[in-house]
Amino acid sequence: RQDQNEPKPPFNFKSYMVQKANSVNQALDDAVSLRDPQKIHEAMRYSLLAGGKRVRPVLCLAACELVGGIESMAMPAACAVEMIHTMSLIHDDLPCMDNDDLRRGKPTNHKVFGEDVAVLAGDALLAFSFEHIAVTTPNVTPARIIRAIGELAKAIGTEGLVAGQVVDINSEGLGSEQIDLQRLEFIHLHKTAALLEAAVVLGAILGGGNDAEVEKLRKFARCIGLLFQVVDDILDVTMSSKELGKTAGKDLVADKVTYPKLMGIEKSREFAEKLKKEAKEQLVGFDPQKAAPLIALAEYIANRRS
């Protein structure tokens, strides 16, 4: 890098995230407008615009730009992935599921709008995510949009989010003697990693990436997806509710199996380190300048405090 005639300024992750998250927030606000019936759309917007970190959509945009696409090609998909993420949180928080009252420091959707509207708002976000990609993606061939839609669908259903949630529910109340690492990994690869993978893969497909690039980025995403969960488990043990903006120690109270419980905090941290390294290895061979955001995102997921 030092050999270059005009050294570029180092990549500023913080301003990158702020700028991308602002674009995503604006696009989400525009995509889900307040229409009739007002209350469903209010409920959709309440959770969608609650100010998450937008990690998934930013991953999607970064992957698109890494393979040579421009932001606008992947923006509808980035929004769609965030809609799916939001929908899964709304449904997971329901009394018949995890029964959570608090999410991102605010009352959960069903606490504000009622369970019936929360179920419908989730369903509506799910449906709309597909409509949004299909109708508003600009300058991408229909073949690539169709492929992206197939990937997104796969990430949500019984090969993705839902499978992880089902095995998670079935594992409740089982002690760590009955749940091995393989099962824990199944849960997280589906519950968390599948949608992160979709975010990255959709970005790569829509940005015009070739098959080899898409598969490399898929592997990158799987690593950071698992990394995300390992770090989440560690934070749940080590941070307070106020710092997290959600109920901390919940996994312990619910007797949920976590990485720290199965392998201890130290080994969990080592595992996180290994996943981060493996993720970054997938980016070798891409233009380092363009890969900088994804490398920084991997670092961010590994080092975040909440």
Add this chain to the structure above:
Amino acid sequence: SSKLSTQFDLKTYWTNLIGEINENLDQAIPVKYPDQIYEAMRYSVLAKGAKRAPPVMCITACELFGGDRLAAFPTACALEMVHAASLIHDDLPCMDNDPFRRGQPSNHTNYGVDMAILAGDALFPLGFQHIVSHTPSDLVPEQRLLRVIAEIARAVGSTGMAAGQFLELEGGPNSVEFVQEKKFGEMGECSAVCGGLLAGADDDELQRLRRYGRAVGVLYQVINDVLEEKTMKSKEIEDNKKKGKSYVGIYGIEKAMKVAEELRAQARKELDGFQKYGEKVAPLYSFVDYAADRGFRVGDLN
């Protein structure tokens, strides 16, 4: 045209299609790990006695414009999947709280509320996935497939069936027409339009299919309400009125029958615009007559 319709053997046509659709659906949802969720999905999608009206409508509309039946099957199955997903969620305790559907325990009665929510959440995307991975690419250009996906997503979404369900729950004073349009007209409309889209129908034809499908869907439900009213006990009728659920409950049988006649006339009028397709339009006429007259019981078809 009425001659065409009476000559056409809807019962045989429908029975054959139901067999093919059921076979496709059976293969579309194999049981894998974790078994429980696949079983919950199969329980509702493959429920005995299902009429398969949305897929049949889709296939027939596709064939009207010379489309290949094979081009329509994946979308037809997807319609049934998203329809099942909507019904599973509608039955939930926090929604309509129906412990039974078609005489069988509801999905959540059998599998628990959590699995029922997840089964619905999985069936929506499975529908889209099925269309993308199973539609023969030599029969349907990708551009058309994108419009099909957008059409289905819109129909089940926040301005479609979800809006209908929401207004039914809210039970406003004049909401019954809107609720019926959204909950029942939307699926008929979407099914007919998807068939047309797959076969490359032009915009004018799609608009006709839209109005036709919506009219048939609402007509079917209005007649259902009339038939139910005739067999229900007075207390149940009172309950339905309060919820603003039934057209008949609010306006009475006479007005409902008048509305049914108008819908039937409207649906047939739309089809008169398809005269150039000759005999191929006959099944679509017969759907209108079936929705109005119920010449046979579809539950007996399989």
